[in-house]
Amino acid sequence: MHRSSRVCSGPVSRRSFLEAGSLALGGLGLSDFFRLRAHASSAAETSDPAVILIWLQGGPSHLETYDLKPDAPLEYRGEMTPIHSVVSGLDVCELLPRHAQVADRFNLIRSISHGFANHAGGAGRFLSGRDPSRPLDPLAQHPCLGPLVAKMLEKRSVGVPNYVASAPNVYGGGAAYLSGSYLPFVVAADPNDNNFQVNNLSLLPQLANRIDDREYLLGELDTLRRTADCFGAMRDMDEFNQRAIGLLTSERARNAFDLSQEDEKTRARYGRHKWGQRALLARRLVEAGVGFVTMQMQNPGVPGGIGNWDIHAVNGHLFDDTRARLPIFDTAIAALIEDIYGRGLDKRVMLVVSGEFGRTPRINSQKGTRSGVMQPGRDHYPKAMSVLVSGGGMRTGQVIGSTTEKGEYPKDRPLDPNDLLATIYRHLGIDYHSQFLDPAGRPTAVLPYGEPIAELL
Numbered sequence: 217m218h219r220s221s222r223v224c225s226g227p228v229s230r231r232s233f234l235e236a237g238s239l240a241l242g243g244l245g246l247s248d249f250f251r252l253r254a255h256a257s258s259a260a261e262t263s264d265p266a267v268i269l270i271w272l273q274g275g276p277s278h279l280e281t282y283d284l285k286p287d288a289p290l291e292y293r294g295e296m297t298p299i300h301s302v303v304s305g306l307d308v309c310e311l312l313p314r315h316a317q318v319a320d321r322f323n324l325i326r327s328i329s330h331g332f333a334n335h336a337g338g339a340g341r342f343l344s345g346r347d348p349s350r351p352l353d354p355l356a357q358h359p360c361l362g363p364l365v366a367k368m369l370e371k372r373s374v375g376v377p378n379y380v381a382s383a384p385n386v387y388g389g390g391a392a393y394l395s396g397s398y399l400p401f402v403v404a405a406d407p408n409d410n411n412f413q414v415n416n417l418s419l420l421p422q423l424a425n426r427i428d429d430r431e432y433l434l435g436e437l438d439t440l441r442r443t444a445d446c447f448g449a450m451r452d453m454d455e456f457n458q459r460a461i462g463l464l465t466s467e468r469a470r471n472a473f474d475l476s477q478e479d480e481k482t483r484a485r486y487g488r489h490k491w492g493q494r495a496l497l498a499r500r501l502v503e504a505g506v507g508f509v510t511m512q513m514q515n516p517g518v519p520g521g522i523g524n525w526d527i528h529a530v531n532g533h534l535f536d537d538t539r540a541r542l543p544i545f546d547t548a549i550a551a552l553i554e555d556i557y558g559r560g561l562d563k564r565v566m567l568v569v570s571g572e573f574g575r576t577p578r579i580n581s582q583k584g585t586r587s588g589v590m591q592p593g594r595d596h597y598p599k600a601m602s603v604l605v606s607g608g609g610m611r612t613g614q615v616i617g618s619t620t621e622k623g624e625y626p627k628d629r630p631l632d633p634n635d636l637l638a639t640i641y642r643h644l645g646i647d648y649h650s651q652f653l654d655p656a657g658r659p660t661a662v663l664p665y666g667e668p669i670a671e672l673l
Contacts, residue, residue, distance in 0.1 A: 264372055265564050265608075265644050266502040269361070269510045270495070270549065271386055272571035274526030275338065275601075277594050278623060279577060280538045281309050282602035283326045285623050292577050292622045294592075295535045303613040311542035314550030320613040321553050321562075322606035323672065327617025327626035330573070330633055333596040335526070338572035339388030341598075342633045345663045348388075355390045361637060363391035363398040364662060365508040368646045370398075372507060376469045377401035380501050381510040382494060388572065393655045400510065406517055407475055407493035414473040472504035473497070485554075487547035490517035495548040499555050502565045507644070516544045525571055529582035529593025549604070556607045566608030566643045568636070574601035577623040599625055603636060608643045610672040634666025642668045 279285060284298040284307065298307035301319035308315045308324075315322075332341040337351025343360035350357055359367070366379040381400035391398045405412055471477065475497060486492035494511040501509050514524040525541075527534050549569060556562050575594030584591045600619045606612065617629035641648040641662065648663040 263564065264369075264505065264507060265566070266505075266507050267365070267509070267566045267568065267608075267640055267644060268498045268502060268552070269508070270498075270552075270567070270569040271510055271512045272525045272569070273387060273512050273514045274335070274524035275571040275573045275575060275596060276525040277527065277534070277538070277575035278326070278600060278602040278619075279575065279594070280534070281312070281542070282324050282604065283600075283619055283623055284309060285577075285621065288577075288622045291579050294579060296538065306613065306615050309538075309542060311539065312546045312550075314546045318550050318553045321557050322567075322604050323610065323612055323614045323616055325603045325605065325616045325631065325636070325669070326600075326619055327629050328601050328603055328631045328633055328636065329626055330598045333573065333598050335572060335596075336388030338596070338598055339386050342570070342572050343386065343389050343637075344392075345634045345637050345666060354387055355385065356388060356392050359392045359394045359398075360386070360389040361640065362386075362389070362400060362508050362510050363394050365641075365644060365646065366398040366400070367394055367652070368650070368662065369507050369644065372505075376472055376501070376505050378506065379508045379510075380506050382512050383510075386510065386512065403473065403497070406490045407497050408488055408490050408517060412475065412493075414470075468504050472500050472506070475500070485547070486551040487544060489544055489548075490515070491544055492548040492551065495552040499552055499559075499561075502561065503559070513545065513548070516541070527575065527593055528595055529580055529591050530585050531593065532584065533587065533591040534579065534593045553606050562607045563609040564607075566610070566640065567604075567606040568640065569604040570636075571601070573598035574623075605636075605639075605672065608672075614671055616669065616671050631669065632666060634663055635669050636666075637663055638666040639668040639672055642673075 279292070279294060280296050284296060285293045286298055287293070297310050299310045299313065299316055300307055301316035303319040306319045306324060308319070330338070330341050332338045332348065332351055334351055336354050336356075337348045340346075340348040340351065340353075340356040340358065340360065343362075344356055344358040346358040348357050362379050362381060369378060372378060377400070379398070379400045380403060382403055384399055384402050403414055405414075475483070475493060478496060478500075483493065483496065486496040491513045494513070498509045498511050523532060523537070527537055552567060556565055556567060574597045576597045577594075577600070579592050579594060581590050581592050583589060600623055617631060618627045619625060620627045638648050646662065648666070649661055651659040651661050654660045
């Protein structure tokens with residue numbers, strides 16, 4: 217035997233190690249354990265602040281949603297018209313009537329802009345607060361919002377995952393050089409499916425009757441620890457046993473993901489589609505104590521396949537797609553806002569609805585890839601975009617900032633995405649000036665610049 221070889225006790229292969237990493241959890245990876253909070257002894261509701269990020273992958277058009285320009289020339293304003301809301305001066309698209317009814321419970325920020333016009337670079341810039349060095353890379357070069365929150369709040373302990381998302385990463389986002397343990401607990405399945413379940417929280421049948429056998433479970437975890445050390449896959453497992461057992465025994469975690477506990481009237485109010493049920497799941501998760509939830513709203517999972525918000529003319533018909541997409545979006549977001557306030561979550565839970573950028577103010581026309589005919593569309597445009605924010609103890613019913621008459625640039629109160637990030641971090645109690653070490657060992661601030669948006673405080 218070569219002395220340089222690493223030897224483990226017993227014939228354990230790397231494949232066996234990886235399989236062992238799913239220990240009793242039906243596929244929950246090893247890194248997942250590190251972002252799970254130890255089981256809370258009390259079943260009382262958490263009072264910790266939380267954030268729900270509804271991410272509109274592809275970049276929604278501000279001119280068809282939250283910043284319509286009815287007096288602009290036709291080639292800019294398009295076919296949609298604004299409607300008045302319950303708040304004077306806060307108008308939204310005619311396809312968002314339920315938004316209009318709850319406008320006193322949210323704010324529209326109309327003057328955010330940045331400089332990255334591709335999907336990955338735009339998302340990376342928006343969510344990390346730093347310019348991406350490789351803007352076409354689908355994974356961010358700097359830690360983004362969700363993973364940073366998971367890192368800064370990793371000591372919170374309520375028996376549920378710290379960070380939950382509908383995908384491992386936003387396209388262009390990610391944990392970058394932070395440990396993979398700060399990636400989200402992923403719930404990728406469609407929660408509107410009748411057979412929806414979160415397998416990662418299901419015990420394997422052969423262990424279901426052994427969960428109370430603490431000695432047995434600790435033994436299994438010790439074996440996994442030794443195996444992990446053998447492969448050099450884990451160096452810091454001091455809380456591994458405690459966190460794993462906490463998840464396995466946490467009724468709170470399982471209940472949070474169980475949409476069958478909601479009555480059908482509530483589920484219908486959110487909309488019986490992927491977007492609506494993801495919004496409902498997000499509400500249940502923050503109620504249970506999850507600190508950060510990202511739900512992507514791409515294809516809503518309804519007949520016809522509407523796709524994401526990237527409405528170039530080659531991808532689809534701008535106005536037909538908007539007419540199909542916005543009513544679905546309207547029900548999901550309005551119901552979530554209603555519940556944030558109706559269930560007393562408005563001080564604790566902050567809702568942010570955004571994509572990576574807006575769309576070009578001037579409409580163009582190209583032949584559609586699927587339709588084969590000329591049709592209208594809008595392209596990527598980071599120079600102007602709109603963001604909805606609600607809850608978080610904020611003053612609401614406001615329009616913050618404005619754009620020029622054609623929706624081309626910020627006119628009043630120009631803001632950077634970092635100002636929104638600073639507002640989010642402040643709500644979560646995170647000092648955005650605090651530092652951690654980058655791969656070179658250099659102190660790196662959570663946010664390089666930016667200040668909380670004063671109108672929201």
